[in-house]
Amino acid sequence: MFYRLSGIHHANYVSDSRIFKVPADRNLAAFVFLFGLAAPFILPSLYLNSYMLPWLIWTAAALGLNLVTGWAGQLHLGYAAVMAVGAYSAIHAARFGVPWEFALIIGGLASSVIGSLFAFAALRVKGLYLALTTLAMQFVMDWVLTHSPAISGGSHASLQSPTLALLGQEITSDTGYYYVAFGWCVLVTIFMLNLKRTGLGRALVAVREKDFAAAILGVNSFYYKILAFATSSFIAGVSGALLVATFFFLAAPEQFSVAVSIQVLAMVIVGGLGSIIGSYFGVALILLVPGLVNGFVATASQSLGMQINVETLAHIPNAVYGALIVIILLIEPLGLGKLYGNIRDYLLVWPFDQLRK
Amino acid sequence: MDWIFLSELAINGALTGLLYSLFAIGLVLIYKASSVPNLAQGGLTMVGAYVVLALSHDAGLPLWLAIPLAAVIMFGLGFGIERVALRRLAGRPVVMILMLTLGLDIFLRGTTLAIWGGTSRSMELGVSYEPLFMGDIFISRIHLVGAGVAIGLFVAFMLFFRSRTGIKLRAIADDYMASWSVGISVERGVGLSWALASVVAVAAGVIWGEIQGVDQALSLLLLKGLTVAVLGGLDSILGAVVAGIILGIVENVGSDFLDPLVGGGSRELIVAAVLILTVMIRPHGLFGRHDIERV
Numbered sequence: 001m002f003y004r005l006s007g008i009h010h011a012n013y014v015s016d017s018r019i020f021k022v023p024a025d026r027n028l029a030a031f032v033f034l035f036g037l038a039a040p041f042i043l044p045s046l047y048l049n050s051y052m053l054p055w056l057i058w059t060a061a062a063l064g065l066n067l068v069t070g071w072a073g074q075l076h077l078g079y080a081a082v083m084a085v086g087a088y089s090a091i092h093a094a095r096f097g098v099p100w101e102f103a104l105i106i107g108g109l110a111s112s113v114i115g116s117l118f119a120f121a122a123l124r125v126k127g128l129y130l131a132l133t134t135l136a137m138q139f140v141m142d143w144v145l146t147h148s149p150a151i152s153g154g155s156h157a158s159l160q161s162p163t164l165a166l167l168g169q170e171i172t173s174d175t176g177y178y179y180v181a182f183g184w185c186v187l188v189t190i191f192m193l194n195l196k197r198t199g200l201g202r203a204l205v206a207v208r209e210k211d212f213a214a215a216i217l218g219v220n221s222f223y224y225k226i227l228a229f230a231t232s233s234f235i236a237g238v239s240g241a242l243l244v245a246t247f248f249f250l251a252a253p254e255q256f257s258v259a260v261s262i263q264v265l266a267m268v269i270v271g272g273l274g275s276i277i278g279s280y281f282g283v284a285l286i287l288l289v290p291g292l293v294n295g296f297v298a299t300a301s302q303s304l305g306m307q308i309n310v311e312t313l314a315h316i317p318n319a320v321y322g323a324l325i326v327i328i329l330l331i332e333p334l335g336l337g338k339l340y341g342n343i344r345d346y347l348l349v350w351p352f353d354q355l356r357k
Numbered sequence: 358m359d360w361i362f363l364s365e366l367a368i369n370g371a372l373t374g375l376l377y378s379l380f381a382i383g384l385v386l387i388y389k390a391s392s393v394p395n396l397a398q399g400g401l402t403m404v405g406a407y408v409v410l411a412l413s414h415d416a417g418l419p420l421w422l423a424i425p426l427a428a429v430i431m432f433g434l435g436f437g438i439e440r441v442a443l444r445r446l447a448g449r450p451v452v453m454i455l456m457l458t459l460g461l462d463i464f465l466r467g468t469t470l471a472i473w474g475g476t477s478r479s480m481e482l483g484v485s486y487e488p489l490f491m492g493d494i495f496i497s498r499i500h501l502v503g504a505g506v507a508i509g510l511f512v513a514f515m516l517f518f519r520s521r522t523g524i525k526l527r528a529i530a531d532d533y534m535a536s537w538s539v540g541i542s543v544e545r546g547v548g549l550s551w552a553l554a555s556v557v558a559v560a561a562g563v564i565w566g567e568i569q570g571v572d573q574a575l576s577l578l579l580l581k582g583l584t585v586a587v588l589g590g591l592d593s594i595l596g597a598v599v600a601g602i603i604l605g606i607v608e609n610v611g612s613d614f615l616d617p618l619v620g621g622g623s624r625e626l627i628v629a630a631v632l633i634l635t636v637m638i639r640p641h642g643l644f645g646r647h648d649i650e651r652v
Contacts, residue, residue, distance in 0.1 A: 075452055121637070127451045128394050129636050132587060136632040139580060143626050147619060262459055269456040315471035322464025326442060329457050333449050 002347045017197045022348075036182050040175040049174050051288060056178075056185040057243050058287055062267040062279045063188050064235030069265070070274035071201065072228035073208025074122045078134040079236055079264045081141035082118070084256030086111035086237020087244045088151055091251055094162045100245070101166060107241040108234040114141075115233020119226045126211075138261050145253040152253055159251040161244050177246040184242055188235055192276050204228055266321075270328045271335050278337020285324060285336065290317035365494045366609045372496065374605015375504035376568070379561045380582035381589065381597040382510060383554035389530045389592040390550035393443060394451070396458040399579035400465030401555050405431050406562030406571045407469050410478060420482065424563060428556045435555030439548040462579075470573060477572035480563060503564035510560060511598050518594075526550060530592065580625070584632040590645020600643060604631060 003024040010016040020026035036056075040048055065079045090107025094100055121133040145152050152159065164171045164180065171180060195201040203224045206214035211221040244251045263286060271282020294317045301308040332339050380402065387395040395401075408430055412423035442461065446454055482502075488495040517523045528536040529546040537543055562571075565578065585604050589596025608627050615623035635642060 069452065075455070121633070124637055125640050128455070129587075129640050131394075131452075131455055132583060133633055133636045135580070136584075136629040136636075139625055139629040140633075143622070143629070147622065262463075266456060266460065269453065273452070309474065311474040311476075312471045315467050315475065317467070319464055319467030319471050322460050322462070322467050325460025326457060326464060329453060329460065330442060330445055333446060333453050 002350060003344075005348070019193050019197070033186070036186075039182075040178055045174045048178050053178050053181045054243075054247055055284055055287060056181040057239055057247065058264070058267065058283045059280050060181075060185045060188040061236055061239035061243075062264055062271065062283050063192050063276065064232040064239065065264050066268050066271075066274065066276070066279050067192065067195070067204075067235070068228045068232040069268055070272075071195070071204040071208065072225060073204075074119075074225060074228065075127065075131040076118065076134050076229075076232075077131050077258075077261050077265060078118055078138035078141065079232075080256040080258070080260035081138045082111050082115045082233045082236040083240030083243070083260075084141065084145060084253070085114045085240075086233075087240035087251050087256070088145070088159070090237070090241030091159055091161050091244060092151075094245075095159075100164055104238050104241050108237040111233040111237025111240070112230045115236065116226055116230045118233075119229035122225050122229065123222055135258070135261075138258050142253060142257060145256070152251075161249050161251065164245045171246075180246055181242060184238065188239075189276060200224075200227070266325050269335060270325055272337025273335065275335060275337025275341075277340055278335050281336035281340065285328070286321065289324060290321045293317065293320045361493045363610065366613055367606050368494060369496060369500065370605040370607075370609025371602045372500040372504045372605070373609065374585070374601040374603065375507040375598070376500065376561075376564060376601075377578070377581045377585045377604060378598045378601030379503065379507040379510065379557065379564060380578050381585035381601060382507070382514065382594055383557040383561065384582055384586040385589070385592060385594050385597045386514075386550050386554045386557065388586070389594075390526055391443070391447075391529075391547045393454055394458065394583075394591070395551075395554065396455060396579065396583075397438075397461040397465060398554065398558060398582060399577065400462040400469075401431070401435070401558035402562045402565065402578065403571075403573070404434070404465050404469050404562075405555070405559035406480070406566040407473050409559065409563055410480065410566070410571055411473065414478070414481075424559065428559045431555040431559050432552045435552035436548045438555075439551040443547070443551070444544060466573065475573060477570035477574075479570055480567040482563065482567045499564070499567050503568070506560055506564060507598065507601070510557060511594060514594050522549070580632070581628055584628050584635070587632060588635045588642055590642030592646060593642070593644035596642055596644035604628065607631060 003022050005022065008022065010018075010021065020029065035042075039052055043052065061079070061083060065076060068074050068076050086107035088107075089110035090100075090103045093103035093106045098106065118134055118137055121137070122130055125133065164177070166180065169176075171177060195204075203214070203219045206217060206219050207221045207224050207228075214221050214224075240256065244255070248255060267282040267286045268279060269282070270285055271280070272278030294313065297308070297316055298313060328335065380398065383398045383401070384395055387393055387398075405427060408427040409420075409423050412418050412426055413420050416423075418426065438461065442457060443454075446457055482499070487498065489498050489501065490496075518527055525536070525541050526546050526549065528539075528541055529543050533543055536546075561578075581604070585601045586597055588604060589598070589600030608624055608631075611627045612624045615627070619626075
C-alpha cells in the first residue's frame with residue numbers, strides 16, 4: 001500500500017541496477033531532498049546551525065568511514081586524525097591565499113596521502129590488529145599536531161579559519177553555511193549510492209567478504225584496499241575542512257582526538273555497516289540524542305524540584321552516549337539501517353503478508 | 358654516560374612497566390578465553406577504583422575490608438557484563454564486538470563520573486612517599502608495592518590455570534566446540550574470565566589510583582595496557598608481565614633520550630611506535646600463539 005509494486009518489472013540490467021528500484025523510495029528521497037533545500041526557511045536558525053549543519057557534515061564524514069569499514073571491511077580507528085590532516089591543510093592553504101575551492105581539494109588530497117599510510121597497515125594485518133594499529137597511528141598524529149606549533153597555530157594551539165568563500169561569494173550567513181554543508185553531504189551521498197552499482201563497489205565488497213576469494217576472482221585486493229582508504233580519506237579531509245570552516249571556525253587538536261575517531265566509528269556502526277540511510281540515522285542518534293536527554297533530565301529535575309549536581313549533569317550525556325551504542329548493538333547488531341530496512345520490508349507488502357499466516 | 362642514572366631509569370621503568378602489566382593481565386584473561394579485545398578495561402579499572410573509594414571513604418570501611426569487598430562487587434559486575442552484553446554478540450564480526458566494548462567503556466566512565474564526580478581524589482593507601490634508596494638508586498615505594506601485586510597476581514593466575522577450573526578455561530581458550538562437546542560450560546567459563554578481569558581491574562585501579570589520583574585519567578591507561586598485551590602476545594599472561602617490563606624500560610629510557618630532542622612528551626609516541634612496530638613485525642607478540650591471519 002505504501003510502496004506500490006504493481007507494474008514494476010525490471011526486465012533489463014539497466015533498469016535492475018537503478019538506484020531506487022521502487023518509485024516510493026525515490027519519492028521519499030526527493031521529499032527529503034526538498035525538505036533539506038527548504039530547511040533554512042522552515043527551521044529557526046538555532047536549529048539550523050546547531051543541529052542540522054553538524055548533522056550533515058558528520059554524515060558526510062561517517063559515509064566516508066562507511067566506505068572503508070562498511071564496504072571494504074577494513075577497521076579504522078584513526079579517522080579523526082585523517083580529518084585533522086584535511087582540516088589543517090585546507091585552512092593553512094586558505095590562510096596562504098589559495099581560493100577556498102582549491103584549498104578544500106588540497107585538504108582532501110593531503111588527507112588521501114596520509115590516509116593511504118593507514119592502508120599500508122591494512123596490507124599487513126586485518127581485523128583487531130588493524131584496529132589497534134590505526135588507533136596507535138591516531139595517537140601519533142595527535143602527538144604531531146599538539147607538538148608542532150607550525151601546524152597547530154602557535155602557543156594557543158588554535159588556528160583561525162579565514163572566511164569561507166566559494167565561487168567568488170563570501171559566505172557569512174547561517175543559511176550560506178548550511179547550504180555548503182548540505183551540498184557536500186548530498187554530493188557524498190550520491191557518490192555512495194552510485195558506488196553500490198559500480199565495479200569499484202563490487203570489488204570492495206569482494207575484498208571485504210574474503211580477500212583470497214577476491215584475488216581468485218581477479219580483484220587485486222591490495223589495490224582496492226589502498227583505493228578505499230584514499231577515497232574515504234579524501235571525503236574525511238574535505239569534511240574536516242568544512243567542519244572547521246562552517247561550524248567551529250577555529251581548528252584545535254582536540255576537535256580531532258581519539259574520542260572523535262571512536263565517535264565516528266560509533267556513528268557508522270550504530271547506523272549500520274554498509275548502509276547509507278543508516279549513517280544518517282546513526283549520526284543523528286550519536287550526535288543529538290545525548291544532548292537532548294541531558295536537556296530533558298535538567299528540565300525534569302527542575303520541575304520535580306530535585307537538585308541534580310552540576311557535575312552529574314555534565315557527565316550524563318557521556319553515559320547516555322555509551323549506553324546508546326551498547327543498546328543498539330544488542331537490539332540489532334546491524335544497526336539502525338537494518339531496523340529501517342525491517343520496517344520497510346514489513347510495509348512493502350503490508351496488508352497482504354497477513355494472509356500467509 | 359651516567360650508568361647509575363641509566364640503571365635508575367631502567368629499574369623505575371621496569372617497575373612502572375609491571376604496573377602496566379597489572380592492567381594488561383585483565384585484557385589477556387578475557388582475550389584468552391573468548392578472543393574478545395576488551396577495550397572496556399580502562400573503564401573497569403576506573404569503576405574498580407571508585408568502588409574502593411566509595412566503600413572506604415564514603416562508607417567508612419577500613420581499606421583491608423573495602424578492597425576485598427570491592428573485588429567481590431566487581432566480580433559480579435564482570436559476570437553481569439558478560440551475561441547481558443557480550444554473550445549476545447558472540448560470533449559476530451570483531452568490529453561489532455570492538456564497538457560494544459568501546460561503548461561499555463564510555464558508558465562505565467560516564468556513569469562513574471556522573472555518580473561520583475570528576476574531581477581527582479586520592480586513594481590514601483598509607484604507603485609512604487619517602488623514596489627508597491638502594492645504593493645510589495632511588496625507587497618509589499608505591500611502584501614497588503604495585504610491582505609486587507602484579508607479580509603476585511601473575512603467580513596466582515599461573516597456579517589458578519593448573520586448577521580444575523583453570524584447566525577448563527584453558528580448554529575453552531583452545532577450542533570452543535571441543536570444550537562444549539566434553540561438557541564444559543563455555544558460557545560460564547567466559548563469564549568467569551570477565552569476572553576475574555574485573556577483579557584485576559580493582560587491583561590496577563587501587564595501585565594506579567594511589568599513584569596518579571582517582572579520576573578520569575585512569576582509563577587513559579588503555580593504550581599502554583593494549584600495547585603491553587599485544588607485545589606480549591594477546592593470550593599469554595607471562596607475555597603480559599615480560600612485555601610490561603620491556604615497555605616500561607623502553608619508555609622510561611627512550612623518553613629520557615627523546616624528550617630533549619622533541620621538546621617533551623615523547624612517552625605516548627614511544628608507546629604508539631612500539632604498538633605499530635609489534636603489529637607490523639610480529640603480530641602474535643613475544644609469547645602469543647601463531648594463528649594470526651596475515652593478509
